[in-house]
Amino acid sequence: MTLDELRFDAQGLIPAVVQEADTGELLMVAWMDRAALEATLATGLTHFWSRSRAELWRKGETSGHAQHVQGVWADCDADTLLVQVHQEGVACHTGRRTCFFSRVDAEPPAAGAREGVEPAGPPAGMLERLERVVEARKAAAPPGSYVAALLGQGEAAVCRKIGEEATEVITAALGGEGDRRVVEEVADLWFHTILLLGQRGIRFREVLGELARRHAGRDARRG
Numbered sequence: 218m219t220l221d222e223l224r225f226d227a228q229g230l231i232p233a234v235v236q237e238a239d240t241g242e243l244l245m246v247a248w249m250d251r252a253a254l255e256a257t258l259a260t261g262l263t264h265f266w267s268r269s270r271a272e273l274w275r276k277g278e279t280s281g282h283a284q285h286v287q288g289v290w291a292d293c294d295a296d297t298l299l300v301q302v303h304q305e306g307v308a309c310h311t312g313r314r315t316c317f318f319s320r321v322d323a324e325p326p327a328a329g330a331r332e333g334v335e336p337a338g339p340p341a342g343m344l345e346r347l348e349r350v351v352e353a354r355k356a357a358a359p360p361g362s363y364v365a366a367l368l369g370q371g372e373a374a375v376c377r378k379i380g381e382e383a384t385e386v387i388t389a390a391l392g393g394e395g396d397r398r399v400v401e402e403v404a405d406l407w408f409h410t411i412l413l414l415g416q417r418g419i420r421f422r423e424v425l426g427e428l429a430r431r432h433a434g435r436d437a438r439r440g
Contacts, residue, residue, distance in 0.1 A: 218291050218295065220251060220254060220255070222291075222295055223254075223291060223295050223296070223298075224294065224295045224296040225250070225251065225296075226296075229250050229251065230248045230249065230250055230266060230268075231248070231249055231250075231254070231296060231297065231298055232246060232247075232248060232249075232296075232297050232298065233246065233247050233248065233249045233263075233265065233297075233298040233299075233300050234246050234297065234298065234299050234300065235247065235263065235284065235300045235302055235308065236299060236300070236301050236302070237301075237302065237303070237304055237345070238287040238288070238301040238302060238303055239303070239345075239421075239422040239425050239426075240344065240345050242314075242315060242345065243315060243317050244284075244302070244304055244308035244309075244314075244315050244316065244317075245308045245309065245315070245316040246316070247263075247265040247266075247276075248265060248266050248268060249264070249265055249266055249298065250266040250273075252264075252266075252273055253265050253266045253273055254289070254298070256273070256275070257286060257289065257300070258286075258289065260275075261285060261286050262275055262276070262277070262283055262284065262285065262286065263275070263276040263283075263284040263286060263300060263302060264276070276308075277305065277306075280306070280310075281305065281306065282304070282305050282306035282307055282308065283305045284300075284302035284303070284304050284305070284308070285302055285303040285304075285305070286300060286301070286302050287301045287302060287303065288300075288301045289301075303422075314345075314346065314349075344407070344411065344421055345421070347408065347411045348411060348414070348415060348420070348421055350364060351364060351368070351411060351412055351414075351415030351416075352415060354368060355368060355415065355416070364412065367412060368412065368415075368416055372413070372416055372417070375409065375412050375413050375416055376413065378409050378412075379406065379409045379410060379413060382402065382405045382406040382409050383406055385402045385405065385406075386399065386402040386403055386405075386406050388402075389401075389402045
């Protein structure tokens with residue numbers, strides 16, 4: 218599809234939904250005019266049109282939280298864009314990773330709900346949030362942090378823990394335990410593999426990329 222086929226609105230704008238390419242996490246929604254879209258495609262960095270300031274702007278030009286574009290997709294009506302990116306830092310001006318952190322409910326929070334506690338957010342970006350926690354604990358080890366303590370014991374200790382968790386997954390699966398127990402043990406296993414990757418400075422997106430490469434190779438052989 219070409220830019221001429223897109224359906225910009227009466228103001229010459231089109232909404233752009235920005236998504237983390239590797240995890241599917243929705244980061245933000247903004248507006249593009251044709252010039253912003255052309256700049257995005259030409260530079261590989263997201264550009265948007267600010268309706269409040271009436272000017273073109275590049276994401277991260279002041280904050281440093283740039284978005285590196287992997288691909289831009291149009292919906293079936295050609296009037297909305299999906300922009301898949303690799304996000305540096307955070308996407309939201311509040312300092313949150315994503316702009317979508319406020320859950321909408323039909324009823325107000327139950328009495329006694331804790332105030333000032335950051336919501337967990339949608340689960341789509343959970344692995345990346347864990348990765349950021351590991352990075353933070355490597356930089357500073359707060360007292361009582363399990364992650365910091367295990368990292369401090371070295372890679373061998375992390376690997377031993379991965380082995381223990383893998384055994385517990387097998388035991389839960391073959392020992393007649395319910396599905397919930399298997400889920401819990403797999404979560405423990407994934408968590409500790411994220412620790413190993415983080416200790417080595419390996420981004421989990423590299424693992425996802427390897428899975429994607431294998432999948433593409435399998436499809437190519439079938440074709």
